[in-house]
Amino acid sequence: MGHKFAEIAFTETIRILQTEMGSRTGYADMDEGEDYNNLMSTVESNFIAARDSFYMATVSETGWPYVQHRGGPPGFVKVLNANTIGFADYAGNRQYVSTGNLLKNDRISLFFMDYPNRRRLKILGRVSLVPSDDLETLTQLEDDHFRAPVERAFLIKIEAFDWNCPKYITPRYTEEDVEALITPLQKKFDLLRRGDQPSQTLPKVPNEIGAGPLPLVITAIRQEAENIRSYELCHPDGAALPPVKAGAHIQVPVVTSSGDAIWRFYSICSDPAQQNHYRIAVLNQPGGRGGSSALHSEYQVGMRLACYRPDNYFALQSEKHKKGAKAVFIAGGIGITPIRAMVFEAEKNGYAYVLHYAARSNKSSAFTGDFTSLRDRAYIYFSEEDERLDLHRIFAAATADTIHYLCAPPAMLQAARFTAQKMGLKPSSLIFEAFKE
Numbered sequence: 417m418g419h420k421f422a423e424i425a426f427t428e429t430i431r432i433l434q435t436e437m438g439s440r441t442g443y444a445d446m447d448e449g450e451d452y453n454n455l456m457s458t459v460e461s462n463f464i465a466a467r468d469s470f471y472m473a474t475v476s477e478t479g480w481p482y483v484q485h486r487g488g489p490p491g492f493v494k495v496l497n498a499n500t501i502g503f504a505d506y507a508g509n510r511q512y513v514s515t516g517n518l519l520k521n522d523r524i525s526l527f528f529m530d531y532p533n534r535r536r537l538k539i540l541g542r543v544s545l546v547p548s549d550d551l552e553t554l555t556q557l558e559d560d561h562f563r564a565p566v567e568r569a570f571l572i573k574i575e576a577f578d579w580n581c582p583k584y585i586t587p588r589y590t591e592e593d594v595e596a597l598i599t600p601l602q603k604k605f606d607l608l609r610r611g612d613q614p615s616q617t618l619p620k621v622p623n624e625i626g627a628g629p630l631p632l633v634i635t636a637i638r639q640e641a642e643n644i645r646s647y648e649l650c651h652p653d654g655a656a657l658p659p660v661k662a663g664a665h666i667q668v669p670v671v672t673s674s675g676d677a678i679w680r681f682y683s684i685c686s687d688p689a690q691q692n693h694y695r696i697a698v699l700n701q702p703g704g705r706g707g708s709s710a711l712h713s714e715y716q717v718g719m720r721l722a723c724y725r726p727d728n729y730f731a732l733q734s735e736k737h738k739k740g741a742k743a744v745f746i747a748g749g750i751g752i753t754p755i756r757a758m759v760f761e762a763e764k765n766g767y768a769y770v771l772h773y774a775a776r777s778n779k780s781s782a783f784t785g786d787f788t789s790l791r792d793r794a795y796i797y798f799s800e801e802d803e804r805l806d807l808h809r810i811f812a813a814a815t816a817d818t819i820h821y822l823c824a825p826p827a828m829l830q831a832a833r834f835t836a837q838k839m840g841l842k843p844s845s846l847i848f849e850a851f852k853e
């Protein structure tokens with residue numbers, strides 16, 4: 417009972433070795449309690465759905481492990497339910513080593529890598545081979561973008577999974593990742609080459625900035641939407657970061673266009689349970705004093721930021737949710753950042769919740785893909801498609817103990833306050849994050 421990955425991976429000999437090396441007590445807690453890390457949450461499902469490759473180990477009848485790399489378009493590994501994944505197998509080099517091994521021993525070990533974000537998901541499971549005449553399962557596993565004939569498919573019952581520490585994962589980038597990062601720089605370069613001045617000249621930012629007590633390094637940058645970039649921040653030594661709860665924010669040192677070193681606040685939008693990194697997502701606001709623009713155009717992977725420890729004025733009222741109170745998350749635009757972390761926390765703890773996320777369009781909004789698998793728990797409204805988030809309807813569905821968490825632009829927050837007051841909602845049932853210092 418307890419952590420399923422530890423239960424399988426920590427054999428008798430390994431436990432003796434851990435005792436000899438002094439690490440057993442640190443892992444002992446994993447043996448206690450209900451089974452866990454055997455059913456995937458949306459975090460694992462979404463992670464797998466975004467991967468374009470993985471490594472797969474099988475064991476031969478002579479006891480030799482065999483590791484194979486499998487690749488395909490992102491999402492070619494299908495998540496069928498919380499403990500079943502699968503993928504279609506197309507004709508390859510016809511050695512059939514993995515397939516042959518699996519006929520004798522159905523155990524499998526998988527590594528899913530996210531190099532830019534330095535994340536690694538390990539899976540242990542048992543495989544069944546789907547024969548070519550099981551058309552129903554094959555159709556579920558077939559990839560829409562790959563039209564070669566499917567020879568068979570692999571169906572994997574997950575027995576355990578675990579996440580790895582990012583310490584020795586070197587960030588690597590695909591062509592698409594690199595293009596998203598260099599396109600804005602290329603445009604700026606083209607302007608300069610033509611002799612034009614970019615509209616706002618920003619001072620060169622040093623490679624180390626800030627004077628806070630928490631050293632962080634940017635380990636990955638992602639273009640999440642048209643004007644939104646996310647930054648993954650890790651401890652330079654790979655050490656665990658101070659624990660946070662959903663709703664937390666961190667102060668980041670920024671150099672403005674006038675050269676002033678100032679601080680900007682950013683909500684931590686990553687899963688709060690992840691202690692190996694924080695992720696922040698920043699909307700570029702060219703009309704401002706230049707903090708967000710500097711982050712977008714000057715901040716690079718490898719830059720070191722001496723930040724302050726995270727703070728939280730927008731935490732979930734966990735005690736109430738543990739007792740069954742429903743959480744209603746309402747996000748507008750970049751306000752999705754703290755709410756995303758709240759969705760992770762609510763999912764992990766089994767709280768009743770629903771998410772309403774209003775944005776202009778798919779291409780201008782971050783993280784919409786994270787919520788598509790949540791079905792009846794997540795609603796996304798794109799104003800450019802004439803979809804409206806109806807505050808009146810949301811508030812009308814509230815019961816006496818429902819708590820609403822809102823993070824959105826000022827106009828939407830104002831509308832929410834007004835509507836809630838008019839409908840007689842208790843002020844304590846609404847908690848706001850206005851992105852105001």
Ligand SMILES: Cc1cc2nc3c(=O)[nH]c(=O)nc-3n(C[C@H](O)[C@H](O)[C@H](O)COP(=O)(O)OP(=O)(O)OC[C@H]3O[C@@H](n4cnc5c(N)ncnc54)[C@H](O)[C@@H]3O)c2cc1C
Nearest residue numbers: 681682683697698699703704705706707708753851852853
């Ligand atoms: C707790 C907290 C969490 C936050 N989380 C996030 C997050 O996750 N993502 C994110 O992108 N941002 C977040 N913010 C906002 C962020 O801290 C910055 O304010 C934002 O990045 C803009 O910074 P800037 O320097 O580019 O612009 P700013 O100078 O801060 O300007 C921002 C906007 O305000 C207007 N403005 C500036 N000064 C004035 C003024 N004197 N009068 C009227 N209007 C003015 C500007 O025109 C501009 O449109 C958060 C803020 C807080 C307090």
